[in-house]
Amino acid sequence: MQVWSWSGFFDYLTNPYIMEGALTTLWLTAVSIVGGLILGFILALMRLSPRRLVSAPAGAYVWLFRGTPLLVQLIVIYTGLPQLGIRLSVVESALIGLTLNEAAYLAEIVRSGILAVPQGQVRASRALGMREAQIMRYIVMPQALRIIIPPLGNSVNGLLKTTSVTSVISMEELLRRTQVLIQEKFMVLELFAVAAIYYLLITTLWDLVQRRIEARFGRAYQQNGAGAESDQR
Amino acid sequence: MIEIVNVSKWYGNFQVLKDCTTSVAKGEVVVICGPSGSGKSTLIKCVNALEEFQQGSITVDGTSVGDPRTDLPELRARVGMVFQNFELFPHLSILDNLTIAQEKVLGRKRDAAVKKAEQLLERVGLSAHAKKYPLQLSGGQQQRVAIARALAMDPIAMLFDEPTSALDPEMVSEVLDVMVTLAREGMTMMCVTHEMGFARQVASRVIFIDRGEIVDDRPPEQFFGNERSPRAEQFLSKILHH
Numbered sequence: 281m282q283v284w285s286w287s288g289f290f291d292y293l294t295n296p297y298i299m300e301g302a303l304t305t306l307w308l309t310a311v312s313i314v315g316g317l318i319l320g321f322i323l324a325l326m327r328l329s330p331r332r333l334v335s336a337p338a339g340a341y342v343w344l345f346r347g348t349p350l351l352v353q354l355i356v357i358y359t360g361l362p363q364l365g366i367r368l369s370v371v372e373s374a375l376i377g378l379t380l381n382e383a384a385y386l387a388e389i390v391r392s393g394i395l396a397v398p399q400g401q402v403r404a405s406r407a408l409g410m411r412e413a414q415i416m417r418y419i420v421m422p423q424a425l426r427i428i429i430p431p432l433g434n435s436v437n438g439l440l441k442t443t444s445v446t447s448v449i450s451m452e453e454l455l456r457r458t459q460v461l462i463q464e465k466f467m468v469l470e471l472f473a474v475a476a477i478y479y480l481l482i483t484t485l486w487d488l489v490q491r492r493i494e495a496r497f498g499r500a501y502q503q504n505g506a507g508a509e510s511d512q513r
Numbered sequence: 514m515i516e517i518v519n520v521s522k523w524y525g526n527f528q529v530l531k532d533c534t535t536s537v538a539k540g541e542v543v544v545i546c547g548p549s550g551s552g553k554s555t556l557i558k559c560v561n562a563l564e565e566f567q568q569g570s571i572t573v574d575g576t577s578v579g580d581p582r583t584d585l586p587e588l589r590a591r592v593g594m595v596f597q598n599f600e601l602f603p604h605l606s607i608l609d610n611l612t613i614a615q616e617k618v619l620g621r622k623r624d625a626a627v628k629k630a631e632q633l634l635e636r637v638g639l640s641a642h643a644k645k646y647p648l649q650l651s652g653g654q655q656q657r658v659a660i661a662r663a664l665a666m667d668p669i670a671m672l673f674d675e676p677t678s679a680l681d682p683e684m685v686s687e688v689l690d691v692m693v694t695l696a697r698e699g700m701t702m703m704c705v706t707h708e709m710g711f712a713r714q715v716a717s718r719v720i721f722i723d724r725g726e727i728v729d730d731r732p733p734e735q736f737f738g739n740e741r742s743p744r745a746e747q748f749l750s751k752i753l754h755h
Contacts, residue, residue, distance in 0.1 A: 404594075404602075407561060407663075408666060409586045409589045409591075499646070500605070501648055
């Protein structure tokens with residue numbers, strides 16, 4: 281057994297096989313967050329419905345997917361469903377598992393965002409003759425979006441790391457590829473350090489992106505904000 | 514223009530409106546006053562169906578508000594409303610606050626909507642602020658924008674629900690000025706307000722509501738003369754004695 285190898289560490293830091301794994305982590309996250317948001321938005325609207333027949337299924341969904349580990353969900357999808365004749369590839373299983381799981385959390389975030397928009401805004405929109413779908417689209421959602429960006433950003437950050445769970449169904453993302461190399465080369469510490477650095481790099485970049493998005497959506501809410509071009513006369 | 518006939522409304526067992534009957538003719542300005550919790554805001558919100566009522570009928574320009582077949586959004590698009598708390602859309606610029614319903618509800622083209630918005634902002638003296646956002650304006654300015662937003666829909670009547678109650682005292686007059694001009698131009702208006710100076714100046718009639726009942730409904734000369742009810746007398750002495 282050797283001690284820490286700097287050359288090994290730097291070699292793997294620029295290893296294309298690892299880099300590809302990091303890219304897989306990125307797109308897994310991107311696709312799952314978009315899919316999760318769409319599904320989560322539908323679930324949130326369903327949960328807000330006064331009709332129990334509509335809200336109850338959404339409630340049950342959230343309860344189920346938030347109440348069981350993602351790990352279990354992934355294994356059920358990948359190795360359990362074939363028993364029922366449903367065979368999904370690794371990639372399909374990973375995407376479906378992550379999306380379904382994420383949707384349950386995002387549904388709650390979206391729902392709280394919608395509820396945080398004051399009722400007076402809805403009344404004012406109605407008074408102008410807008411229909412309920414228009415009110416949701418043009419008045420409530422844009423305001424809810426601003427409210428949910430911080431928790432949504434948090435979810436993206438969490439998901440970037442949670443994708444590593446898909447390594448158990450042999451999804452070749454960053455962690456899985458790191459483990460594969462470790463089994464070949466035995467440089468345990470060096471390779472995990474490389475993986476950690478990639479995760480840090482990605483989450484740090486996301487932080488920067490999130491801050492820009494927040495600034496953009498917060499523009500209208502600065503009392504004498506720069507974005508308003510307030511000095512034009 | 515607006516006919517309110519025997520309207521009653523309950524919140525559970527509590528009756529907020531008791532058999533209210535009144536009307537507003539085209540071009541009339543009716544001021545509604547009364548103690549807080551008397552039902553005056555509720556009554557005005559029944560006119561554009563922001564609140565439901567259980568008995569009686571309200572007709573606006575020939576359309577029955579309580580009729581389940583009535584297309585409420587279509588009706589509301591014809592009646593402007595101004596709220597106590599302005600309720601401008603904080604995520605939209607002032608200009609877009611004035612254009613959104615024109616475009617999405619009336620289907621006006623962007624150019625036409627912007628032109629209309631600019632005319633109205635000019636009229637309420639806020640042209641310079643078109644690109645700002647609501648929270649960057651003072652309360653008085655926001656309320657003037659809210660009036661312009663309602664007017665942009667070319668309403669046949671305007672409802673005002675305590676438009677100056679949330680304002681700092683020094684901003685009340687800039688909003689009332691706009692309302693007075695509007696009244697003088699012949700706009701049909703229902704105004705819930707405690708601004709008795711405004712009522713004296715432009716009201717066709719003053720309605721006094723207490724505990725859900727219309728107690729007085731008379732011209733301002735009478736109401737501010739000596740022909741008001743004892744309950745109105747008591748109310749006026751409370752709001753005017755300082």
